[in-house]
Amino acid sequence: MPVGLVPPDPAALFPVPGVRLGATAARIRKADRLDLLVVALDAGTRVAGVFTRNRFCAAPVSVAKEHLAGRSEIRALVVNTGNANAGTGEEGVRRARQTCEATAQLLGCAAEAVLPFSTGVVMESLPVERIVAGLPGALADLAPAHWGQAAEAIMTTDTCPKAISRRIMVDGVPVTITGISKGAGMIRPNMATMLGFIATDAPVGQVLLDEWVREVADQSFNCITVDGDTSTNDSLMLIATGRAPLPPIEDRRSPACAALRQAILDVAVFLAQAIVRDGEGATKFITVRVEGGKSREECRQVAFAVAHSPLVKTAFFASDPNLGRILAAIGYAGVEDLDVGGVRVHLGDVLVAERGARSPAYREEDGQRAMAEAEIVVAIYLGRGSAQATVWTCDFSYDYVRINADYRS
C-alpha cells in the first residue's frame, strides 16, 4: 500500500497537444499486463533528457543519449518493462537499436528519431522479437488521452501508477504539463529516476529545455532514495511539443518562464515523491531536511546517510523513536569537522536532540506520537552555515525483503 498516494483519476490527466500514447501487452516477462509503450511526438517537438551515472548504464540509455546528442528531431519514445537490457554488452546495444528501427519503420521516421527505454530485471537478454511483434498493437492504441495506460505500462514492482497534470496560464494562454514516472526499488537516482516522462505543449526553446531538465532532476528525482541502489536505467525526459499558441519561450528571466518552470518542477516533485510513497514495502513517507550546513553537498551527505541507514529505516517501520540511530548516522555521514555540540534534531514538531545529546525537554511519549504518523519530517540543524537540502525516503519493512527475495520468481 503506497503512503498517501492513490491511482490517478484518468479524467484529471490532461492530454498534451502533440503527444499520443499507445500501450500493449507484449508478454515480455509476464502475460496479461501492459508492458510496451510507444509515445509518438508531433513534428516540431523538442526533447531534453538526463540519464543515470551508473557506469553499467543500460544499452537503451547509451542509444538514447546518442540519438539525443545527434539532434535529429525526436519523433517517438519506446518503453518496455520486464527487462532492463542492462549488463548486456554489445548484443544489448544491438537489440536496443533493433527496437528503434522497428518503431521507426512503422511510424515512417528515422531510427535516430526514436529513443528507447527499458526497465526490469538486469543482465538478461532483451526479447526483442516480442517487442517487434507487440509494436503494431501499441501503435494501433495511440491516442492523446492515454496517459493513464502509459503510466500503467511502465510499472515493475510499483503497486500504483504515477501520473499528474497541471494547467497554468502563460500570457493568457492555457498551457498543459503532464508527466508519468515509475520505480519502487533500485531507487537512488543520480541524475534522474528509473523512468520519468514529462510533456508540455509550451514552446520551450532547446537550450532552456536542456537547462531545465537538469535543474528539475536535481530538485526532484535526485532528492529521493528507497534503498540507495542507483539504477542502471534511470532516465528523465522533458518534452515540449510547442503546440500552445505562444511565442518561443527562451528567456529564463521572463515571469511567464518562471511560472512554467515552477509548474514543471511541481510535476517532477510529485512524480519523484510518488516513487518513494510506493517504495518497495514502504509504510512511511519520510522527509529528511538538513539545514545550517556549510554547503548543499554536505547537507545532502547527511540527509542521505540518515535516509540510507537500515537501522533508522527499520526504527521508522517499527514506529520506535530509537533516535540515537539518527545521531549515529549524522555522525558517520562524512562531515569530518562537524561539531556535534551544535547539532539539533526535530522529529515533526518534537525537539529530540540538541547540543549533541537528547534534549532535556524530550519525552518518549512525544517521540512515539511523532513516529506513529504515516508522514514524518526529520529536521536536522547542523549549526555551521546557511546551506540546506531535502531528501525524501521511506521505511524498511518485512515486505522490502519479501519483494526483493521474490522479484524474479
Next chain:
Amino acid sequence: MPVGLVPPDPAALFPVPGVRLGATAARIRKADRLDLLVVALDAGTRVAGVFTRNRFCAAPVSVAKEHLAGRSEIRALVVNTGNANAGTGEEGVRRARQTCEATAQLLGCAAEAVLPFSTGVVMESLPVERIVAGLPGALADLAPAHWGQAAEAIMTTDTCPKAISRRIMVDGVPVTITGISKGAGMIRPNMATMLGFIATDAPVGQVLLDEWVREVADQSFNCITVDGDTSTNDSLMLIATGRAPLPPIEDRRSPACAALRQAILDVAVFLAQAIVRDGEGATKFITVRVEGGKSREECRQVAFAVAHSPLVKTAFFASDPNLGRILAAIGYAGVEDLDVGGVRVHLGDVLVAERGARSPAYREEDGQRAMAEAEIVVAIYLGRGSAQATVWTCDFSYDYVRINADYRS
C-alpha cells in the same frame, strides 16, 4: 543462527599471563545476564587502541582516548553492555569518568589508569549507579581463565560469544594471544569494530603496538560490514602484558616479530569475521574480493558498494542468482572512469559476467548452485590495475528487520 560459527570451547581459550577478567550481572538494561566486565592488567602492561571515526563518538570513547593519550600506565578496562553512553553530551562524559573513578578506587589505581567502554542503545542516560553497585561483584570474579564469561558479558544482539586463542613459539618461548569481540548490528567499522579486545603476553614495545593496532584494524575489523551503519562506540584494544620471558620486541624487521604480528592479525580476522557470521539476521557469510583496481581505495569502494546494496543482500538471502544487481552496484560505486567492458565477476567458481555482460558460458543452474552455499565468495576483477581489497558481509533477511524493529522493546 550464526553462519559457520560455534560458541568457543572455554578450554581452548588460553589465559594470557598478566590479564584477569571478571564479569557480573549488574541489571544495566536487562535482568539475569552478564552485562559488566572488568579486565585487570598487571603492572608493566602496554595498551594501544583505535576508535570509531563517528563524529557522535560515545562518551567512553572520548574518555578512553584521553586516558590512552595521557600515557599513564593502563591497569584496567571496564565494559558495560545495555547502554552505549553515546549521544549523551557532557553528562555522558561525567558518567564515564565516574565509572573509571569507582573502578580505580576498588583496584587501588588512578582513574586515568582505567579505560571505559560501553555498548548498547544510543542516546539514553548511562545508569552509572548500577555499574558502581555491580563493580565489587565483577572484581570478586577476577580470574585469568574467565575469557569465556568476558566474551558473553559484552554481547548485545549477538547470538554467540566471540573469542579465540593462538599459541605460537617466539624464539623458543611460547607466547599466547587471546581475543574477544562483540557486535551484530550497526556494524561498518571505520577504524575498529564495536568492541574488540586482544591480549598477548609478548613484550611488544609501545611504538610497535600502536602501529600494529592500526594495521591490524585496517585488515580485519575495517573490512567488515553488516548494515553500513558505523557505530558510535567502535573500539579495538591491543594489550601486551610483557609477561613472556622474552627481550622487548621492538624491531618490526625481525622474524619473530613477523610471526607474532601475523598471529595477532589471524586472531583479529577471526574475531571480525565472527561478527559478520553472527550479523543480525545473517543466513549467509559473503566474501567480496575486488582485484585489478588502480588503488586499494577504489577496490574497497566497489566491495562496499556490493556489500551494502540491500538488493544484493536480499538476493543472497533468497539464494537467487539475480546477479545484475551486483553489476549495478559495481557501476554506481563511484569509480568514475571505470570501463565496464573490462569487468569480470565470479560467484564461487562460476564465471558470471565478463566484458560488461553475462558470460556466454554462464548457466542459471550453476549460479543457483553457487548461491545455495552458506559461504559465498564474490570475486570482481576490474581489469585496470593491480590493487585489491576484501570485504566480509552477510545477507539481509526478514530477521534483520525483526531484530531492529524490536531492539529496544
